[in-house]
Amino acid sequence: MVCPVGRKHVELWSGYTMLVLAVITVLVDPAHWANLVLAVLLAAAGTALAVHGHRIHAPVLEFDEQEFRYTLGRYTVSLDPEQIGSYHVLPGRIRSLGLCDTTGRPMRFPSLRNRRTARSYLPLTGMTDPARVEMFMAAAGIPPRDRSLTRG
Known part of the structure; x- marks a missing residue:
């Protein structure tokens, strides 16, 4: 995507x-x-x-059975799909994709342009439709993060 x-x-x-x-x-x-x-x-x-x-580069999300990839220009994050437990799309002017490990903790990624030591989200663009990201992640088999305080 x-x-x-x-x-x-x-x-x-x-x-x-x-x-x-x-x-x-x-x-x-x-x-x-x-x-x-x-x-x-x-x-x-x-x-x-x-x-x-x-x-200007656009972020690209890709997945197959062995790998989940996020690419923005020369910056690439590759993960094993079994490492990803859930995801959430952060709202705002510039949307971001937050990934959580199987225990529910946010995953940390290296900085995009050496501004920070690590970040817990992958930047998308403001024009990215959250529903389209949800469809992509559902096709990849990654469930959305349950943000409610109670389960049920």
Whole structure:
């Protein structure tokens, strides 16, 4: 499952739109210096946005019988599916996937960008639909974490 990245799409569309506007600006009046300066500025901004948009990575969740994998760019977490007892999706602007071991304790993962020593969740994106994550985890055979205080 690949999480959608809204910022990536916005930056790509904005960058390519600015590049098209730069071409149109030059075609309207190529002899006027103001149009040339505007076209250069639009092209520079559009190129910067498009390049940055292409560099944004989306998190990918994969599973098979031997391995559960989370990948974000060069960062990869591989786990044996029997180590995972349950999961929960943390709400918020940027959703995250929390995994628990078979005893119910949160699993710890190495930091994504050396900001922390360890983290207890795997970041998804704000556009990730929690229902889609639940369907994926159900297909992987991992039950949701029971967060209630009473069982029943």
